[in-house]
Each structure stands twice: as structure tokens, then as C-alpha cells.
Amino acid sequence: MTSRPSVLVLGEALIDIVEREGGDVEFVGGSPANVAVGIARQDIATHLLTRLGRDDRGRRIADQVTASGALIHDASWTDAATSIARARLRADGSAAYEFDIVWALDAEAAAEAAEAASVVHSGSIALFLQPGGEVALSTLERAKRAGTIVTVDPNVRPALVGSDPRPVAERAFAAATLVKLSDEDAEALYPGASAARVLETIAALGPRVVVMTRGGEGALALGPSGVVDVAPLVVEVADTIGAGDAFMASLITSVVDDADLLGGDVAALQRALRRAAVTAGITVSRPGANPPTRAEVDAAV
Known part of the structure; x- marks a missing residue:
């Protein structure tokens, strides 16, 4: 009997200060x-390798992450202050951010942790901000060569990403098995391109599945068997903080739960998108990044 797959997440943890x-x-x-x-709340073994200060904010982050069931890698702790992001909510509930963050990652710890995982995930600031960005990218590339699923x-x-984020993003996409990006990400990386063209461009780099979230229009995905879309879960929005992260966590959960998802099964991709839309919808219905449990999602799918 094989053990249940585990997921390693590489990337930043911080405090969002919402005005x-x-x-x-x-x-x-x-x-x-x-x-x-979000992954841990779906009852999947999850490890987070990040950068936390040994201060009150760092301990608050650690408490919430571990309360979800995820484990924080020992190499995550530092004597520097925990990073923060100041979020200003727009009229539609979306957030504009200002950051005070330093990002570094222990390369040896990242390599060892990735070797032990069945799925390795990274993204966001962790890919773009140095010196940790290069470590994160290299870890994804090594994981791909080892045959590990990369998201x-x-x-x-x-x-934070500089004037031309596309080379870094495409390096990460080339290492990935599954990519999820938002329509805003697509516009930043491929200005003026249609959603279909963006999905095709990224898929050509190597990922088996590419998903684009489109806010109130739902999500669109390109897999080995073609294009699939899904409508959003209609809810009263508290704010959109953490919506995309919840969607991503759900996709990773589906990768772990359903072997057919990456094999080209259209029904499996449709199921994964629906579950992710429900997960994101529940998240935006309550303040802050507060993704649902597996039981909550099961009840709403």
C-alpha cells in the first residue's frame, strides 16, 4: 500500500494589513x-517552506498554518521581521497592495523537501523577488526532472516583479505540470492577447493543464483533450482576498485526488474546475483569506 501523496509549497508568508x-x-x-x-484544509499532507520572523506576526502565521494541518519547515525561521502587505480594498471588493517584504529561501532545505514530496507548488513573489526567486525556480526545475508533479x-x-515579468514566469511555466493564472496575470504577461491565445502559449511551454480564472466570468482551462470552462459560484462577496489562492489549492487537491485530471480526461478537468470555483466562492463570501474545509466544499459542490 502506497502512502497518500504530500504537497510541498515554496513561497512567502506575510501579514495582510487591510485598511x-x-x-x-x-x-x-x-x-x-x-x-x-487551503490544501491542508482538504485533508492532504502539506508542508510550507517560507520565511518567518521570530516575532508576534511570525508566530501568528505559524499558528494559523499549523492549525489548518500544514507543517512549517524548520528552515523557514529567521531573526528578521516578518513581511507585511498593506491592502486597500476597492469598491468591488478587490484589493490593491503595497509590500514590505524580503524574500530568501534555504536552497538545501528546498531541494531536500522537494525530493520528499509528490507535488511541489510555488508562485507569486516567491518566483520573482531575489534572492529567493532563483532558489524557488531551480527547485521547480529539479522537481520536474525528477518526475514530480509541479504546479x-x-x-x-x-x-514587485519588475518591468518584464514574462521571462521568469515562462521559466516557471516550462517546469510546471499544471499552471493557474488570473486574467489580470494574463494581461500583465501577454498584453492584449485573447484568453485562448494565452492558454495555448503557456501550454506550448510544457504544462499539461493551464487554467485561467476570470473573476465573475468563471474559469477557462486547456487540457490535453481541449478547452473546458466553468461558471463561478454566485455569493455575496465580502472581499476577494485569497480567492485565487483557494482556487489554486483546490486544483492541487484535485491533482492529488484524481489521477485522470492530468491524463486528459475532460470530465475530470470539469470536476476539478467546478470544485475550485466552489472553493473560491466560499472564500470570497467571508473576510480575508479563509479557505473552506473539505466538508464545506463537499456540501456545496
């Missing part, structure tokens, strides 16, 4: 950390 009427509110955040929490979400942050 609200009546005062700021702090939430645990960072796209990869949110993804790790990527570029989650492009214009304030």
Missing part, C-alpha cells in the same frame, strides 16, 4: 501560505 473603515485589520496572508492552508501560480504583483 477598513474604523481601523486596520490584520490577516495572515501571502499567496503560497494561503495555498498551503505554478504566477500571481503577478506589478509593484
Whole structure:
């Protein structure tokens, strides 16, 4: 009997300081950390290799991540301050961010952790900001060569990725088995290109499945058997913080749960998209990045 697959998430964990009427509110955040929490809440063994300060904010992040069931790698801890992102909510509930972040990653720890995982995920600031970006990218590439499933979400942050994020993003895409990006990411990477063209361009780099989320229009995916789309779950939106991360976490869960997803089965891809849409919908219905449990998703699918 083989053991259940485990997922390694490489990337930043930070505190989101959300500006609200009546005062700021702090939430645990960072796209990869949110993804790790989301996967663990689906009852999948999850490890997060990140960068945390030994301060109150770092301990708050660790408490929330471990409460979800995920484990934080020992190499994640540092004597520097925990990173923060200040989020200002727009009228539609989406957030504009300002960052105070330093990103570094222990290369030896990342390599060892990736060797022990069945799935390796990274994305967001972790891919673009140095010196940790090169470590994250190299780890994904080694994992691909070893035959490990690799998932990527570029989650492009214009304030941090430089004037031309495409070379870094495409290097990550080339290492990936599955890519998820938003329509905003697509516009940042391939300005003016249609959704179909973006999916085809990324798929040509090597991923077996490429998914684009489109907010209120749902999501579109290109797999080995063609294009599949899904409508969003209609809910009253509290805010959109963590929606894409919840969607990504659900896709990774489906990769672990359903071997047919990466094999070209259209029905499996449709199931994965529907489940991810429900997961994201539940997340946006409550404040902050607070993804649902497996039981909550099962009840709503």
C-alpha cells in the first residue's frame, strides 16, 4: 500500500494589513501560505517552506498554518521581521497592495523537501523577488526532472516583479505540470492577447493543464483533450482576498485526488474546475483569506 501523496509549497508568508473603515485589520496572508492552508484544509499532507520572523506576526502565521494541518519547515525561521502587505480594498471588493517584504529561501532545505514530496507548488513573489526567486525556480526545475508533479501560480504583483515579468514566469511555466493564472496575470504577461491565445502559449511551454480564472466570468482551462470552462459560484462577496489562492489549492487537491485530471480526461478537468470555483466562492463570501474545509466544499459542490 502506497502512502497518500504530500504537497510541498515554496513561497512567502506575510501579514495582510487591510485598511477598513474604523481601523486596520490584520490577516495572515501571502499567496503560497494561503495555498498551503487551503490544501491542508482538504485533508492532504502539506508542508510550507517560507520565511518567518521570530516575532508576534511570525508566530501568528505559524499558528494559523499549523492549525489548518500544514507543517512549517524548520528552515523557514529567521531573526528578521516578518513581511507585511498593506491592502486597500476597492469598491468591488478587490484589493490593491503595497509590500514590505524580503524574500530568501534555504536552497538545501528546498531541494531536500522537494525530493520528499509528490507535488511541489510555488508562485507569486516567491518566483520573482531575489534572492529567493532563483532558489524557488531551480527547485521547480529539479522537481520536474525528477518526475514530480509541479504546479505554478504566477500571481503577478506589478509593484514587485519588475518591468518584464514574462521571462521568469515562462521559466516557471516550462517546469510546471499544471499552471493557474488570473486574467489580470494574463494581461500583465501577454498584453492584449485573447484568453485562448494565452492558454495555448503557456501550454506550448510544457504544462499539461493551464487554467485561467476570470473573476465573475468563471474559469477557462486547456487540457490535453481541449478547452473546458466553468461558471463561478454566485455569493455575496465580502472581499476577494485569497480567492485565487483557494482556487489554486483546490486544483492541487484535485491533482492529488484524481489521477485522470492530468491524463486528459475532460470530465475530470470539469470536476476539478467546478470544485475550485466552489472553493473560491466560499472564500470570497467571508473576510480575508479563509479557505473552506473539505466538508464545506463537499456540501456545496
